Amino acid sequence: MHHGPFVIVIVDDHELFAEGLELLLRRDWGEQFVIGGRTTFVEEAADLVGSCNADLAIVDLSMPPLGGVAAIRHIKARHPATRILALSGTDDHQLAEDALRAGADGFLSKTVRPEALVGPLQTIAAGLKVLDPGLLDRLLSSTRKPASSLADSLTPADLKLWTLLSTGMETVDIAARMVVSERTAKRMVASLLHRLGVNNRIAAAALAGRSGLLEDLAEG
Incomplete structure (x- = not known):
């Protein structure tokens, strides 16, 4: 059974978004989540997850140059138990699909406000998957x-x-x-x-x- 708050790392090069999310979680959800660290570099993602023993990683898919899918792959290869929520600012469904294949436990478009991420994070922490409705429709129709x-x-x-x-x-x-x-x-x-x-x-x-x-x- 999981005790204490879930440790989250944020892998995202949009400082404002990452900062906003961190502030929100600290202010309103501190007993459930703690931010273990943030990085704007794909290469650092897996190390960061390891160093703070993160339960959850939030990964922005549109990070240059390797992209968030690479970060997801690195994290899952080294820390398979860490759950991952992929975020994308674009409507690129192929990217979303690649992220899920790479091991992401959830995918949401970045248009959601930080407070709308709390529910999905709780869901993923509980071991369930979370999908953007638009992506789900597309995946179902494309199969x-x-x-x-x-x-x-x-x-x-x-x-x-x-x-x-x-x-x-x-x-x-x-x-x-x-x-x-x-x-x-x-x-x-x-x-x-x-x-x-x-x-x-x-x-x-x-x-x-x-x-x-x-x-x-x-x-x-």
Whole structure:
């Protein structure tokens, strides 16, 4: 169980924002959070987290020259238990996605006032993820979109094969359903996985679920 206030470090080159946040936390939330330190340099982020044994790091993504994603990677590599809230002043969703892949536990756009960060910090400290609503919408819609354009490039036979695969059918049964030899079925499955950009059947099934392929079949 965590005792005492959570130690936070701020990795951000906007002095005003960092200062404002530090003042706010100290004034109103001092029993919950303490600022262990601040740095404006990506290279110092992981050292700073280590030296003050930080529970949470707030990282601005748009820091030159390495960028905040690099800072997140460094911190998570050396201090995996430290939770990270990524902030971005731009609406660059790719950057946000990169930050989450690098290990950020949350992403918010920087338009929020410092006081609006207290809730998300508490949430992340409790082990949950926090996402900007705009980013969440985009992530949800983009996971479905590529698959539909992917589906357009697949033949009806491909789609049938993908569906059979996704139901967990064995190769011998797939061969029977597709009326081909087992060897051909194996080759077709390998080729389909390659085109879907996945390396096993479970991943292919997950992709089918995400792209709505199985729902379309259920309806049709």
